[in-house]
Structure formats: C-alpha cells, structure tokens
Amino acid sequence: MIVGVLxxxxxxxxxxxxxxxxxxxxxxxxxxxxxxxGQLAELMVGAYDNAALLEQFVCGVDVVTYEFENVPVAxxxxxxxxxxxxxxxxxxxxxxxxxxxxxxxxxxxxxxxxFAPVDTFIDLTAAIAVIGLPAVLKTRRFGYDGKGQVIxxxxxxxxxxxxxxxxxxxxxxGFIPFERELSILAVRSRSGATVFYPLVENSHRDGxxxxxxxxxxxxxxxxxxxxxxxxxxILCELDYVGVLAVEFFExxxxxIANEMAPRVHNSGHWSIEGAVTSQFENHLRAVLDLPLGSPxxxxxxxxxxxxxxxxxxxxxxxxxxxxxxxxGKEPRxxxxxxxxxxxxxxxxxxxxxxxxxxxxxxS
Amino acid sequence: MIVGVLxxxxxxxxxxxxxxxxxxxxxxxxxxxxxxxGQLAELMVGAYDNAALLEQFVCGVDVVTYEFENVPVAxxxxxxxxxxxxxxxxxxxxxxxxxxxxxxxxxxxxxxxxFAPVDTFIDLTAAIAVIGLPAVLKTRRFGYDGKGQVIxxxxxxxxxxxxxxxxxxxxxxGFIPFERELSILAVRSRSGATVFYPLVENSHRDGxxxxxxxxxxxxxxxxxxxxxxxxxxILCELDYVGVLAVEFFExxxxxIANEMAPRVHNSGHWSIEGAVTSQFENHLRAVLDLPLGSPxxxxxxxxxxxxxxxxxxxxxxxxxxxxxxxxGKEPRxxxxxxxxxxxxxxxxxxxxxxxxxxxxxxS
Numbered sequence: 001m002i003v004g005v006l007x008x009x010x011x012x013x014x015x016x017x018x019x020x021x022x023x024x025x026x027x028x029x030x031x032x033x034x035x036x037x038g039q040l041a042e043l044m045v046g047a048y049d050n051a052a053l054l055e056q057f058v059c060g061v062d063v064v065t066y067e068f069e070n071v072p073v074a075x076x077x078x079x080x081x082x083x084x085x086x087x088x089x090x091x092x093x094x095x096x097x098x099x100x101x102x103x104x105x106x107x108x109x110x111x112x113x114x115f116a117p118v119d120t121f122i123d124l125t126a127a128i129a130v131i132g133l134p135a136v137l138k139t140r141r142f143g144y145d146g147k148g149q150v151i152x153x154x155x156x157x158x159x160x161x162x163x164x165x166x167x168x169x170x171x172x173x174g175f176i177p178f179e180r181e182l183s184i185l186a187v188r189s190r191s192g193a194t195v196f197y198p199l200v201e202n203s204h205r206d207g208x209x210x211x212x213x214x215x216x217x218x219x220x221x222x223x224x225x226x227x228x229x230x231x232x233x234i235l236c237e238l239d240y241v242g243v244l245a246v247e248f249f250e251x252x253x254x255x256i257a258n259e260m261a262p263r264v265h266n267s268g269h270w271s272i273e274g275a276v277t278s279q280f281e282n283h284l285r286a287v288l289d290l291p292l293g294s295p296x297x298x299x300x301x302x303x304x305x306x307x308x309x310x311x312x313x314x315x316x317x318x319x320x321x322x323x324x325x326x327x328g329k330e331p332r333x334x335x336x337x338x339x340x341x342x343x344x345x346x347x348x349x350x351x352x353x354x355x356x357x358x359x360x361x362x363s
Numbered sequence: 364m365i366v367g368v369l370x371x372x373x374x375x376x377x378x379x380x381x382x383x384x385x386x387x388x389x390x391x392x393x394x395x396x397x398x399x400x401g402q403l404a405e406l407m408v409g410a411y412d413n414a415a416l417l418e419q420f421v422c423g424v425d426v427v428t429y430e431f432e433n434v435p436v437a438x439x440x441x442x443x444x445x446x447x448x449x450x451x452x453x454x455x456x457x458x459x460x461x462x463x464x465x466x467x468x469x470x471x472x473x474x475x476x477x478f479a480p481v482d483t484f485i486d487l488t489a490a491i492a493v494i495g496l497p498a499v500l501k502t503r504r505f506g507y508d509g510k511g512q513v514i515x516x517x518x519x520x521x522x523x524x525x526x527x528x529x530x531x532x533x534x535x536x537g538f539i540p541f542e543r544e545l546s547i548l549a550v551r552s553r554s555g556a557t558v559f560y561p562l563v564e565n566s567h568r569d570g571x572x573x574x575x576x577x578x579x580x581x582x583x584x585x586x587x588x589x590x591x592x593x594x595x596x597i598l599c600e601l602d603y604v605g606v607l608a609v610e611f612f613e614x615x616x617x618x619i620a621n622e623m624a625p626r627v628h629n630s631g632h633w634s635i636e637g638a639v640t641s642q643f644e645n646h647l648r649a650v651l652d653l654p655l656g657s658p659x660x661x662x663x664x665x666x667x668x669x670x671x672x673x674x675x676x677x678x679x680x681x682x683x684x685x686x687x688x689x690x691g692k693e694p695r696x697x698x699x700x701x702x703x704x705x706x707x708x709x710x711x712x713x714x715x716x717x718x719x720x721x722x723x724x725x726s
Binding site: 294338 | 376379380383384385386388402403404639648653654656657661673676677680681683684686687688689690691701706
C-alpha cells in the first residue's frame with residue numbers, strides 16, 4: 001500500500017515514521033529537493049501545479065493526503081479524479097482563506113471574534129469603527145506562523161497597518177483578550193468514526209508556536225465538550241477524513257474559534273509519546289479506513305519546539321523521559337528544526353522537567 | 364551523522380525508525396535486495412565479505428553497528444580499523460559459537476546447562492554418558508530459531524541425532540527442565556553507563572519465539588538482580604557497547620544462561636511502546652555515546668510475533684492499545700513478518716487482551 005503525500009516537511013516525515021510500522025510505503029511531492037521527508041522515503045521534487053509531475057506522482061499510489069495547507073485546491077481536485085484524496089478539497093478551500101474560514105465557522109454556529117473583509121482603506125476604517133480596537137489586520141491567504149498579521153492598537157496604527165498589508169485581500173478581526181490559546185485534534189475516518197484528543201494549551205511567541213501542554217491545565221469537562229461539539233460539526237459539514245486541528249481562544253469559560261488546519265498539527269506532536277495513538281498514526285488510519293486508535297493521554301506531556309537552533313542531543317537525552325525529534329533541517333532563523341516531548345505521570349513533575357529543559361535551551 | 368548497519372532485516376528497520384527522530388541517517392548492507400530496511404533507508408546489496416563493497420559502505424559513515432549475528436568477525440575487525448564499530452568483535456566471536464559462548468559464561472561464573480564439545484560419534488556417546496538424558500545436540504555455529512538442534516530423549520535417539528547433525532562442529536547440552544524462559548536486555552554505552560530492562564517471559568514454539576511478556580509475571584527482585592549481575596559481568600568482560608540480550612532458563616528460583624545475542628533482540632520489541640525508551644533507541648544512544656534512556660516499563664506489555672502469515676491490519680487495530688508492526692516482507696512459512704504489541708495498566712487486563720488477540724490470529 002503506497003500513500004502519496006503532498007508536502008515533504010517534518011509533518012510528512014513524521015507521517016512516514018508512523019506509517020512504516022503499519023507496512024505502508026510513502027511517496028512525497030515537494031518543491032524543495034532537501035525536504036525532510038526525502039531522507040526516509042521517495043521524494044519527487046517539483047511544483048504542486050506541475051501536471052506532468054502530478055501524473056507521475058499519482059501513478060501506483062493507493063491514497064493521497066497532504067501535510068501542507070497551501071497546496072492548490074485545483075491540484076487536490078485534479079488528483080481526486082484519479083485516486084482517493086483526504087482531507088476533502090473543500091476543507092483545504094475553507095482553511096486557505098481566513099474570511100471563508102470565519103464565515104464557515106459562523107455558519108455552523110461556532111463563535112468567532114468579530115471580523116470583516118477589508119479590500120480598501122475605507123473598508124478598514126469602517127470595520128474598525130464597528131469592531132473597535134485593538135484589532136488584528138491579516139492577509140486572507142498564505143499566512144502562517146504569524147506572518148501576514150499586524151496588530152492595530154491605536155487609531156494611529158491603522159494607516160501603518162494598511163501600508164504594510166494593503167493590496168492583498170485582507171480581513172480585520174477584533175482582538176480577543178483571551179486567557180489561553182487551546183487547540184483540539186479531531187479525527188474522522190472514511191467510515192465516519194471519530195475520536196478527539198484532549199484540549200491542549202499552546203504558547204506562542206512572535207506568532208510561532210513554542211510549547212504545547214497536554215491536557216490543558218485544569219481542563220474542565222464542559223470546555224472539552226464545547227471543543228468536541230464545534231469540531232464534530234466541522235468534520236460533519238465537510239464530510240471530513242483525517243486529522244483536523246482547531247485553534248481556540250479561551251475566555252471566561254467559553255471557546256472562540258481562531259482557525260483550523262486540515263492536517264496533522266504542531267500542537268499534536270506530543271501525541272507520539274504522550275497518547276496511546278499518535279496523531280500521525282490516526283491520520284493514516286483515518287485515510288486508509290482502518291479503525292481509529294485511542295487518543296487517551298497517559299499522564300501529562302509537554303512539547304517544546306526547537307526554533308532556529310537545536311540543542312546538543314546529549315543535553316536533551318540526559319533529561320528523564322525526554323524525547324528528541326529532529327527533522328533533518330539546516331538551522332535558519334525562525335525555522336522549526338525539531339521538537340522535544342517531555343512526559344510525566346503528574347503535572348508538578350511535568351512542570352519541573354519543563355523548567356529544567358527551558359533553563360538549558362537557548363532562549 | 365550517518366550510522367552504518369550490517370544487516371537490513373526488521374531489526375535494522377526498527378533501528379532506523381528509532382534513529383530518524385534523533386536526526387540520524389542510515390546506510391544498510393545486506394545480501395538481499397529486498398531487505399526490509401531498504402524500504403526506508405539507503406541499502407547496499409552484497410555479501411558481508413565483499414571487500415570493495417565494504418569500502419564503499421564505510422565511506423562517510425560515522426559509526427557502524429550490526430543487527431545480524433552471523434556477520435563474519437573478520438568483516439567487523441576490518442571495518443573497525445576505519446570507523447568505530449559496536450558491539451566489539453569479541454562479542455560477535457563469542458556469540459557465534461555455542462561452545463565458546465558456554466565456556467565464556469562458565470569463565471564468568473554464570474551457571475549454564477552441563478555441556479561438552481562433540482566432533483565425533485564417540486564424543487557424543489561419551490558426553491551423554493556424563494550429562495545424561497534428555498540432552499540437546501546443537502551445531503556450534505549458524506543456529507537460529509531452533510534450526511541446527513535435535514533433542515535426544517532416549518538412547519535410541521543418539522544415532523539419529525548424529526545422522527542429522529554430525530559433521531559440523533557440535534555441542535551437546537543437558538536438557539534443563541525449566542519453569543520459564545526469561546531474557547534480559549542490558550545496554551552499555553561507550554562511556555560505560557549501563558541500564559537493564561526488566562526480565563521478560565518468552566514462549567517459543569518449534570524453536571521460534573512466539574510471545575514475550577514484560578515484565579515477567581511475579582518478577583522477584585532477586586531474579587532480576589541475578590540477571591543484572593550476570594549480564595553486567597558479560598558487558599564488563601567484553602567492554603561491550605550497545606544492547607545485549609541474554610536468554611535464561613528459570614528453574615527453582617535461579618537462572619541458567621542459555622545464550623546471548625550481541626544486538627537488539629526480538630524479546631525486546633515490546634519496549635517500543637512499553638518502555639520509556641525502546642531497545643532500538645538505547646542501542647543507538649549507546650553506540651553514539653549519548654546518555655542512555657530509562658528502560659522503565661509503564662504497566663505491562665506483551666509482544667506477539669506474526670509468523671508465516673499476517674492478519675488483516677483492521678482486525679489488529681480494532682483492539683484497544685494494540686500496536687501493529689509489519690516489516691514489509693513477503694509471507695513465507697516460518698518467516699517473521701511482523702509483531703503486535705499490546706499494552707495495559709495491569710496484568711489481568713493484559714492477559715484478557717492477549718486472549719482476545721490470540722483468538723483472532725491464525726494459530
């Protein structure tokens with residue numbers, strides 16, 4: 001059984017590592033000749049819209065999935081005429097446009113920050129008059145890791161924000177004074193079975209995820225229930241197959257949806273060691289229509305991203321119950337080079353291990 | 364960092380799967396073009412004594428190890444002049460010859476069954492007169508999975524056993540009326556740090572390992588201590604580096620050494636999910652002189668080998684906390700095609716899951 005994967009980054013690499021034990025083989029397509037998945041599987045190098053390459057790519061493959069959410073929707077639609085491809089193109093279409101995404105959430109009754117489309121400076125000032133300040137101006141498309149976003153705090157910031165981003169299709173969103181950022185991984189298989197991982201607590205810096213802790217501290221049943229209800233309605237509406245990540249702001253005991261990613265997600269990397277079944281294995285089980293595995297967490301897990309520089313492996317491996325994941329990438333500022341997962345039976349032990357790790361890492 | 368591995372079977376494949384997250388790359392050498400490790404790493408195909416190939420193999424590699432214990436000692440010695448190679452050649456030499464191995468155990472004060480070298484029919488009858496019956500006649504070299512062994516139960520069996528095996532260098536051993544077969548995995552790193560996994564209980568059929576349960580039922584501290592003391596003396600005597608497996612017979616609360624394997628071992632596969640650190644990762648940590656990881660077991664784990672035929676993945680994955688490992692091999696009678704690991708918090712739950720699995724597997 002050969003799984004074709006669009007995108008050969010670390011997510012693809014970890015999909016392959018989860019899939020080999022299931023007897024699967026992998027073929028990746030990525031524009032970068034040094035894509036991390038290429039170190040351990042077949043890699044075809046070229047653009048996602050190279051028709052001749054896509055034809056070769058799909059030949060002999062049993063199922064296709066993707067690990068990069070800016071794959072052209074047209075590519076996914078085209079491949080879908082030859083081979084099963086999951087998640088469905090509609091999911092990609094929704095997730096690629098922040099405006100469509102917010103409208104989609106709204107249509108399902110999932111709370112979002114107030115938002116408005118912005119195409120002109122007049123749109124922006126009009127929207128801010130309604131939404132209020134602070135607000136966040138974002139490009140509708142191709143934003144990731146905080147790129148394509150400007151916070152507008154005062155009336156003076158408005159023109160500057162427009163100068164930075166104006167031109168592309170934009171969206172302005174009310175800034176939510178959230179207590180925490182939480183995310184959930186939801187999984188749905190081809191036969192419609194679903195499982196949900198527990199909500200995890202995420203910390204970002206400079207727009208990049210730095211740390212996830214699973215489960216979120218003091219996770220109330222009602223909060224997990226909200227997250228499951230919201231993500232279940234997304235799964236159902238999209239006839240979704242695979243892992244879906246949904247990011248929320250927590251404020252006053254309720255969840256406000258921020259965005260979704262139709263793929264395995266950085267905030268789920270802890271599941272490799274921290275859950276009975278990892279998000280990577282469950283994504284593969286889902287797209288192959290195999291029974292889904294338990295998402296149950298054993299104790300507590302923390303995931304720390306290695307951004308820009310990676311520590312000496314010996315330092316990490318000397319820590320108790322620390323698991324190092326390097327992606328085989330050259331160091332570069334703000335690049336995700338790997339992550340470390342720490343596990344512990346209880347939260348105080350986890351926090352102590354986390355403090356020990358953080359003190360040894362370059363800040 | 365590139366790790367060269369002599370042998371590209373499932374053990375090598377699982378070494379690579381454990382090593383990729385550490386940022387390692389792998390190069391395998393195996394005579395079989397379809398060796399399982401070749402599906403996920405560079406594979407050089409050829410004989411273990413092909414000097415030109417070995418020269419290519421070792422070029423650019425940082426460290427060499429092996430996953431097959433019948434690699435020629437001369438090959439390991441030769442490679443050792445170019446690059447660090449672990450475990451040391453002496454370990455291979457000892458493990459490749461059942462007579463040398465038993466004498467080695469004896470020299471370290473480790474109990475063994477009574478044994479005697481057999482080169483002629485007269486040697487055999489003389490040895491049996493001393494050792495008594497039943498006894499086991501074995502080839503000294505190249506035995507695995509019960510091959511090259513004949514049980515001699517009665518005086519009439521002696522001539523038949525000789526007819527089957529006579530000619531090669533042989534050893535005859537007293538048959539130990541054991542209660543259980545246990546094994547331990549011991550790990551020693553280049554800096555001399557050691558860790559020991561708990562004793563596991565193994566069940567064989569037709570000379571092939573079928574099942575391991577970790578830790579062994581009712582494992583007494585004294586038994587674990589014996590096993591650690593014996594294996595520590597082997598590690599020390601050989602200045603060993605890597606994972607070493609030692610198999611014992613348990614009889615009346617004591618351990619009698621049966622054999623050792625200077626490599627990762629089938630009876631340690633449960634450690635992938637069942638221990639904090641798998642035997643594969645710890646073998647790599649050892650040969651790279653990284654800190655060793657904890658061998659602690661969380662709850663209980665059982666490993667069931669898939670011999671000759673493999674079940675439908677969907678059947679296995681529907682069981683709670685079941686982990687499927689297929690090696691990418693074509694089915695063939697008596698061939699190890701994969702294994703399943705079951706985990707549980709307590710032994711009764713493990714036993715119930717094991718019974719459920721066994722009832723679904725072809726016998």
